[in-house]
Each structure stands twice: as C-alpha cells, then as structure tokens.
Amino acid sequence: MPHFTDAGVNLTSTQFDADRDAIVTRAAxxxxxxxxxxxxxxxxxxxxxxxAKQYRQYATAGVHPHDAKDVPDDFIAQLRTLATQDRVVAIGECGLDFNRDYSPRPVQQLICGVQLELAQALNMPVYLHERDAFDTLSSMLDDFSLRGVLHCFTGDKRALRHYLDYGLMIGLTGWLCDERRGETLRELVRYIPEDRILLETDAPFLLPRTLKPKPKSRRNEPAYLPEIAHHVATLKNTSVSQLAQQTTENFKSLFLAHGVAG
Known part of the structure; x- marks a missing residue:
C-alpha cells in the first residue's frame, strides 16, 4: 500500500470530537x-x-484571515512561542480571503503581513490561504523571501504561474473532484511539476464528490486522501504509488528539512 501524507487536516474541528482516535486509525x-x-x-x-504530539504528527501555528479581526494585542508574541513548540513546522494558516470578507481587508493584510515577517524571522515555511485576493497577496509576498505552500489552490493560470515562480508548493484537495467547481483546477494540474504538489483533504471540509459510497455524515476525513490522489495521478499520467511517494518527499523537503522536535 502506498504511504500518503495529508498536508492539511483540521483535526481540531468539533466534527471530530467524538471519534478523533478512530479518524487517525482509519487514515493509517x-x-x-x-x-x-x-x-x-x-x-x-x-x-x-x-x-500532533499525541498522534506523532505535525502542526501549523497561525491565524486564518477569517479570524484576523479577533486577535489579541499580543497575538504575534503568542504565535512566536507556539511556533517553537515540538511538532510545529509552519506558520499559518495565514493569508487573505476577499471572497468571504469575514475580517476587514486592511485587518487581514496587517495580520497576514506580521505572520509573513515571523515566518521569515524564524526561517519557517508558510501555510497560505488565498481566495479572490491574488493581486494583493502576491504583492505582499514579493516583499519577502519565503518557502511554503498555497493551501487548497483554486486560482487561475496566472496565479498558478506566479506562485510556482515564487517557489511555493501547491496544495491540491477534493476541489478537483467537484464536477461543478473543479474544471479549471483539473485543467491546471498538468502545469504543476510533480515535485511541487502536496495532497490535502482539508478534512472535515471538501469531501470529494466522486467518493463512492459517500459517508452518511458527509464529513471528509484523511482516510479519503487516496480518492484525491487517484484523480491527480490520472491527470498527471502517473501511478498513485509514484504520486504518493513524490508528494510525501515534497512534504518532507518543505516542512521537515530542518528537523522537528518531539
């Protein structure tokens, strides 16, 4: 059986409160x-x-743009402390979301910017979120020299080209399994080098619509990552086992190259 790495799981979600151990076991x-x-x-x-310590996994530490408006005054000091803890390997999820606009855009930019500064100061990768905010986020990134991943990429060819040229990896989720929304992403997968792809479920969100049978809960979980891998492998004209190996190596090179404590 191929060894997969799920580069994005919201395991703290309350949707997993009743069966978190089982979720991890099913994934394995x-x-x-x-x-x-x-x-x-x-x-x-x-x-x-x-x-992450409990299950011998890895974690990020950051503030999502949706939550930017609610940070305490000392949030960056708290984040700096969290970033040095065992098993924490990236700053994020941070970025900009001009689709939902749950936080005012100037606040999003401020909170994102200080996290990019922190990542650069600590020489840590960033775990980036961007929705309908490519022009602004790309301009912000140009002020830094960062490595990281554009999580759950759903942008256009122009955005993909820029993020690849910048040096980011691209996170692919069950979005590409959606016949309604995923057409553009499926077309773009061909342009992503295999050594720049990470596979993510974004569980419990983005349940792959191609999954059969679908769980009654309609809840996504890491055990469904092979469904996403199957579609990516088909689009890349490679085997699932080769894709699993490559994306796991990509994960290690991005997040674990400097070692991880704990």
Whole structure:
C-alpha cells in the first residue's frame, strides 16, 4: 500500500470530537500515516500542537484571515512561542480571503503581513490561504523571501504561474473532484511539476464528490486522501504509488528539512 501524507487536516474541528482516535486509525489503514494539523487561530494552533504530539504528527501555528479581526494585542508574541513548540513546522494558516470578507481587508493584510515577517524571522515555511485576493497577496509576498505552500489552490493560470515562480508548493484537495467547481483546477494540474504538489483533504471540509459510497455524515476525513490522489495521478499520467511517494518527499523537503522536535 502506498504511504500518503495529508498536508492539511483540521483535526481540531468539533466534527471530530467524538471519534478523533478512530479518524487517525482509519487514515493509517488507508496508508495515510502522516498528517499536518492546521491551526487557524491561537486556540486551534495550540490544540493542533497538542494533538500532533499525541498522534506523532505535525502542526501549523497561525491565524486564518477569517479570524484576523479577533486577535489579541499580543497575538504575534503568542504565535512566536507556539511556533517553537515540538511538532510545529509552519506558520499559518495565514493569508487573505476577499471572497468571504469575514475580517476587514486592511485587518487581514496587517495580520497576514506580521505572520509573513515571523515566518521569515524564524526561517519557517508558510501555510497560505488565498481566495479572490491574488493581486494583493502576491504583492505582499514579493516583499519577502519565503518557502511554503498555497493551501487548497483554486486560482487561475496566472496565479498558478506566479506562485510556482515564487517557489511555493501547491496544495491540491477534493476541489478537483467537484464536477461543478473543479474544471479549471483539473485543467491546471498538468502545469504543476510533480515535485511541487502536496495532497490535502482539508478534512472535515471538501469531501470529494466522486467518493463512492459517500459517508452518511458527509464529513471528509484523511482516510479519503487516496480518492484525491487517484484523480491527480490520472491527470498527471502517473501511478498513485509514484504520486504518493513524490508528494510525501515534497512534504518532507518543505516542512521537515530542518528537523522537528518531539
């Protein structure tokens, strides 16, 4: 069985409260033994780090643009402390979301910017979120020299080209399994070098619409990562096992090249 790495799981979600151990066990039974647990605010970042230690996984520490408006005054100091904890390998999920605009755009830019500064100061990768904000985020990134991943990429060819030229990896999710929304992404996958792809479920969100049978809960989980891998492998004209190996190597080179404590 191929060994997969799920480069984006919201394991702190309340949707997993009743069966978190079973979620991790089911993932391993499908070959998904490595996972990156996403932090979206200070609380979930701390909890992700705790879960990463518990399950011998990895975690991010950051503030999502949706939550930018709610940060305390000392959030960057707290984030700096979290970033040095065992199993934390990236700053994020941070970025800009001009689609939902749950936080005012100037606030999003401010909170994103200080996190990019922190990532550069700590020489850590960034775990980036961008929705309908390519022009602004790309301009911000140009002020830094960062490595990282554009999580759950759903942009156009222009955005893809820029992020690849910048040096980012591209996170692919079940979005490309959506016959309604994923057509553009499926067309763009051909342009992404295999050594720049990460596979993500973004569980419990983005359940692959091609999955059969669908779970009654309609909840996504890391065990369904092979469904995404199957579609990416077909689009890249490669085998699932080769894709699994390559994307796991990509994950290690981006997040673990400097070692991880714990």
């Amino acid at each position: 039974s499908q070959g998904v033994e490595s996972m990156l647990l996403i932090g979206c605010d200070l609380q979930s970042s701390e909890y992700s780090q705790v879960l």
